[in-house]
Amino acid sequence: MRAVLTLAGKDLRNLLTSPMFYVISGLCSVLWTYAYLRAFLSFAERTRAFMQPGMEGGMNLQREVFLMHISQINLLYVFVVPALTMRLLAEEKRFRTFDLLLTSPITSTHIALGKFLAGMGAVTALTAISFIYPLATRGVAEFPMAPLLAAYAGVFLVSGAYVAVGLFASSLTESVMLSVILGLIFNISLWFISQGMAGDASPMVAAVLEYLSLGQHFLGFIMGSVKLASVVFLCSVIGLFVFLTQRVVESARWR
Template identity: 25%
Template sequence: MKNAIIIMQRELRSYFTSTIAYTVAAFFLFICGYLFFSVLAATQEASLRYMLHNAAVTMLLIAPALTMRLVAEERRSGTIELLMTAPVTDTQVVIGKYLGSLVFFLSMLVLSLQYPIILMRLGSPEMGPMFTGFLGMFLLGAAFLAIGLVASSLTKNQIVAAIGAFAVMLLLWIVQWAAGPTATGWLPEVLRQLSVLGRFDNFVKGVVDTRDLVFFASLIGFCLFLSVRALAAVKAR
């Protein structure tokens, strides 16, 4: 664990000194701010429901941008060799890098707590759905960062990593459209289960469901496992 934390700190340092990370954060806050203000001005409603719904789409762009560098860059520049000869396991590397991206994402979310604070000063919003909305945003981000990490571990090219991650996320985003909301049978049911959007919706509405928690945990766990595998494959070569 100690090694993983050292790697996490290294990743965080590189995030906080990289222009790209700041640009991504600024882009995220700009879109969220714009959505927040326009929804508030249009509905005059003390709720983050519509804003979070729309803001979640930005995760499709933000997660690949934050993760594309993680392993791909080290493979391109060759610094991966240093990491491999260091006395750390692949699992520690993967967990450390993942936690690094997660903590950076969390700091972006912390900055977006400005919206609930504004609502609380203007009126009396319902706290429950705002809390679950942010929890949903965090879990969605955590799952997407894990997917991004897999993509980054599979290639030396950051652009390929970003596009690959984006494609997988988009697929998980829209998979329920293929199933339709009401079709019965095992295949539509499975497709619906895979949809991150449906799961995220529950959180935004104000509902926490153990099924959604298990799903996100499984998705993250599986992606981290695949990343470890990918890293091991690089090492074996």
């Protein structure tokens, strides 16, 4: 446990103090601010119209604003998380610091878990930044917190899947560039696995693929419902890719 935390602590500090993290979080906040403000203002406009005498019931902030915000977080994460995780293992190999890890009294599982936690920490920091927007909205509007928290639980789990995938991509190569590209392709495949099969697939294959697609599960979370199947699915994706990473790290001993 101590080895895992030592590794995670070092890598997390490394990630959070790197210019990369600041560039990414800066650019993300610019995009989020622009889109969030626009959606929120147009929502306010329309609400005012609905509030005219004779019109009953308010509109749903969750569905109109947060849904957009959270899908945008997800969209950016598909691209941004591989960039955050790219160095985790690829650079250790390239600069030969991997030798130190492999000759220290720690197991491959410790290495994979430590690295995963570090990546998770950095992405969660980014998620925390994105959480400022709905939180600030609370100052001007009332809305129920529970669906928002459910949606953020979804963001947390999905970003965990991206981190695990990115970590696995990083373990496959010494090249940081290739690691980003691989991570991106894996992420996109996970997202679109159910697409493009429509028509020529049997209903059962289509149902299986749909279950395997991140999108379906994520949608549930955004709509405010936490389904056990989705939690289990996302946790298994994380577990699978961390396990695959551990296998790749272990394989360095046999090659």
